[in-house]
Structures are given as C-alpha cells and as structure tokens.
Amino acid sequence: QVAWPLRPPLRWGWARRSPMLEAMEMPSHSRQLLLQLNTQRAKGFLCDVIIVVQNALFRAHKNILAASSVYLKSLVVHDNLLNLDHEMVSPGVFRLVLDFIYTGRLGECEPGEQGLGAVLAAASYLQVPALVALCKKKLKRTGKYCHLRGGYSPYGKMARGLRAATPVIQTCYSAGPRPVDMQPGEPHSTQCGDLGSAHPRGTAPPPCGLDLSKKSPTSPSSQLLPTDRLHPGDSREPLLPPGHDSPPGSASLLANHSSAYKDPPQVGEGVIHPAERFRGRDFLYRWMKHEAPGSYLEECEAEKEPEREEKAESPPQSRYPSIESNELENDNSTSEDTGSSEGPSPGGTLGPYCSHLAYEPESLGDNLYVCIPCGKGFPSSEQLNAHVEAHTEEELYHKAASEQAGPFLDKGGQSLGDIIRPYRCSSCDKAYKDPATLRQHEKTHWLTRPYPCTICGKKFTQRGTMTRHMRSHLGLKPFACDACGMRFTRQYRLTEHMRIHSGEKPYECQVCGGKFAQQRNLINPVGPSSDGLSVAFGEWEIFSLKMCSDGDLPPPPTSWGQTRPAEQRGEAKPLAGGPTRVLLLWGWE
DNA sequence: CTGGGGAGGGGGCCC
C-alpha cells in the first residue's frame, strides 16, 4: 500500500484559503496513479533501483519501495542496487511482494515454498506491513496461521534464514527492527518477535545482504556473458522486466550474492581476485545507469567489503551510531508524510553505511540525499551519485589520517610516497595520485577487458585505447604534417615526426653519445621514469650483478640489433617463483 | 646478405 497525502498539508496555506478544493476528491486517483506506476515499472521507465534476488533482477522505483517498507526505505536511500538474501525471499515470492506493493493485490500463491506462508515470511522480512496483514488474514481464513511467538514459519529453512537475516537490519539500526506484525505502540525491543527472537545478542552478522565477498564467482566467461535467463533451467519468474537486457556479469554476480550468508569458501574454490570479486556489481551498477563498467561506486563497495566484514565482528555501535529505536516508529508515523514533501528521510535509513552521521533533518534542508562519507547533502539521488563518484572512502581515510597525524612527515607510518600517491592498488601495490587513475589501473588486472572493438572484437582495458584503435580501422589520421603532408593517428606521432624535419635529436645515448630524434630508438633510455634501468653508466655492472642470477643466463647476443629479443634488451622479465631478472650487460664492451 | 638506424604504427598505461 502506497500512502501519500491526498491533500497537501495545511501549512501549504492554499488549502485553507480554498476550502472548496478540499471537498473535491477523485476516488480513483490513487488507483490510477498506482496503475501508471506499475506500468512504468513494467517498462523500466524512471526505475531508479534494482533489486537482486538470487538469479532474478527487479527494477522498481525507490519512492514506491520506500513508501511501502521501512526496511526497503533504509536500503534505497543509499543504494541503487539492493541485494536480498534469497534464503529469506525467493525470486518468485519477491515478485509477488513487488506486485503487491505496486497493485495492492496479492497474486495466486503456489503451494509449498512459493505459498502464502513464504509470502508472509518475506513480507515480514521486508517489513511490508500491509502484505503481512493480508497474508495473516488469508492464512487465518484457511486455518493455517498459527500465531506463535516466532511467527509463521512456512519451512525450516526460512526460519533459519530469518535468524540469519534479522540482524541485517540490526546492523543498520542500533536497535533491532520493528517486526511488522507488532502492534502499534508496542514497545520496540531488540527481541523482534517474528524476526528477531532468534537472534542471539552479541553476534553481528554481515550487514544488509550486500556482502558480495563470500564466494568466488563462476568462470570469467560466465561473468560477462549477457544472458536473457541467467539460469536456463530455472523456471522461477521473473528474471527481467520486459524490454530490458540482462546486465553483463549478472550471472556471476548473482551466484556471488546468493551466498552472502552461506559458508565461507571451501578449499578448492579458489581465492578470487579483488577486482573480480566485485565485477558483477560493477556491471550491474553500470547497467542500471546505462553506462559502461568501471564506476566508482561498485569499486568503492568492494573496497568496503573487508571493512564491513571487520565491522560485522564488532558491536555495531562502534561504526553505526545509535539511532533511537523510536525513529523506526517515527518512520511509520504520518507526521513525516504530512510534514515534509521532500521525499525520503535519511534518518535511520542510511543503511549499513550510517557511519558517523547523525540524522539532523533540519540541518540538511532540502538536501536529503546524503553522502555518507563526507556528510554533504543533495536534493536528488542523481546528484548524490554524481558526487559520490568524486571521492572514495580511501580519500576520506587519508584525509582523516592527515588531520589526526599533525606533522607532515609523521602521519601514522605513512611514507611520503603514500601521501603523494595515496591510492594503492590492492593487487600489485602500485599507487596513484587520484582514485580515477587507480580505478583505471585496476582494470588492467581484470581477466576480461571491458572495451571491445566493434569491428575486430579486440578488447581493451581503457575506452580511450579502444577508440584510438578504432581510428586504425577507419583510417582516421587527423594529425597532418605541414611539411610533408604525412598524416598520423596521434598527435604525439606528429610531434615525433616533426623532429625529422627540424633535425632535432633531443635523445642522447648515455653510452655512446649518439643522438636520436625518437626516444624509443634509444636502447636504454635514461630518464626519471625508467626506474632501475636509469642507472648511470658507471653503475651498470654493479646493477646487473645485483639483479642477475647465475645459471640460466642466455648466451651473449652477437650484436645489439634493434630487433633483438626483448629479454636481451635489458627489460625486466619476471620468472615464476624467483626474483625479477634483468639482463643489462651482455654485449656491453 | 646482414646489421644498424630511422621511422610508422599499435597497445598499455598514467595523468
């Protein structure tokens, strides 16, 4: 049931001045509006949130979800992508719940797990009170409802799931969730009746069903294959709303998500690369935003995951400040609906990233979409998303660290390099000045490159590289030499080429003194970016003695031809299980 | 014929 004021609040003023308008009411207005919204949902029109349930994706409108469920409200405020524990709600049941939210009608329930009991359990888990009431009513009518303290438990698995999932909400709020079948005015305790009774105190489960790190995805190929039906043999419906393609990577993502509360990876499942671990989310998020993969958010989420796991081990109040349980009560109250027209309140609804922010609606004004890390408010979720792209949690971590550390060089063990390049790759230890570059770099670790050439299919890690490559297919050479008319695909090539005409040879060999117009024709270029190879002439031997291991050196080349194999050109060549070996000195004499 | 130098071009990667 979606509730909004049929009449504007009195403080708007005009209602009092126009009493005749109050008397006019269109009885079918709400139904028509719901009908329109449901139609829009079916088409994916203006949908701003995706709900992932096991192997199914549902698109919906945040406002509708928020108006229907306190729990969903708490999730959609921060996230555009919700992951529901499939042990709590199956795709088929969630479809029924979503249909109910949008239509007020409960479709036919199959017997067994898809039955009314499962719907009730799901509605209770999702905190959709109207549906809970409806299910109870139906069950009582059929004589199947047994009002135990533990509530309806259609099957044991669900009951276990309830125990697992209840604290999910408790992680979001300092107090446990208000079970939806609790009577209004009943004191809200952490023992949550239908939901919370089984949750032992002191245990802190993963938050909010968003932990994606517990299980390795399937093979890389399956991660990126768009499929209309993620599990062809799976008859559960629905998978996608009409008119929408499955996002690439969804299969793996779902396989990943569905295990959020399962056992940790078993021996033999392998350790998934961090970049791989969140790729599915990456694609999903981008898919929802109609963008290419690689955005900040999902990577930020991935970065948060270890932290979330850590937080799950500790009492929630350390990270999630106390939000009084009566805020939940207030959440359902009509005062909010009538007292504000700005949309969802962030109070108590910030989800698992409540962080340090306390809910102070007065201070937020119209900017009710709050960036959790920095506390800035925005009037719309789109603006919030745009803002979130601009910084990462790491950025804030370093900011906080620098604020606490004081002196420049005494920052909690941070080296100068860490300060200059605070964004470190978790896979290879490379560091970067800004998060965008780090994200760009991390793509180089992905098994699958996200930017394929539409002509030849070759894939690239960067979009720019792909578009540059496309120029070669299309014969686009926009950079022309004024002197000879020769054309190039890149500006840099033209710059290089122009040195031929000018006779400029700025690159000098440190060994023989020969000069070159192009740096690439130097055998061992000396420069600030050539790392260990840029040793002075007199140090070469020492350097090579340190870096070379005996035993498996190739025979000295007979010459230093330009086309000699790479391993003879003084290039680092990593060997499995051993140190990097650099061959520098062969032939130097 | 061979090797060295010059140069075109593509991809990777960082800014």
Next chain:
DNA sequence: TGGGCCCCCTCCCCA
C-alpha cells in the same frame, strides 16, 4: 576523454 609517454613490432633504407 584526450594527451602524453613508454614499450613493442615491424618495415625500409643504407652501409
């Protein structure tokens, strides 16, 4: 997103 730089492969010319 584009620029810049690096690495690499390759081809051509010439001694």
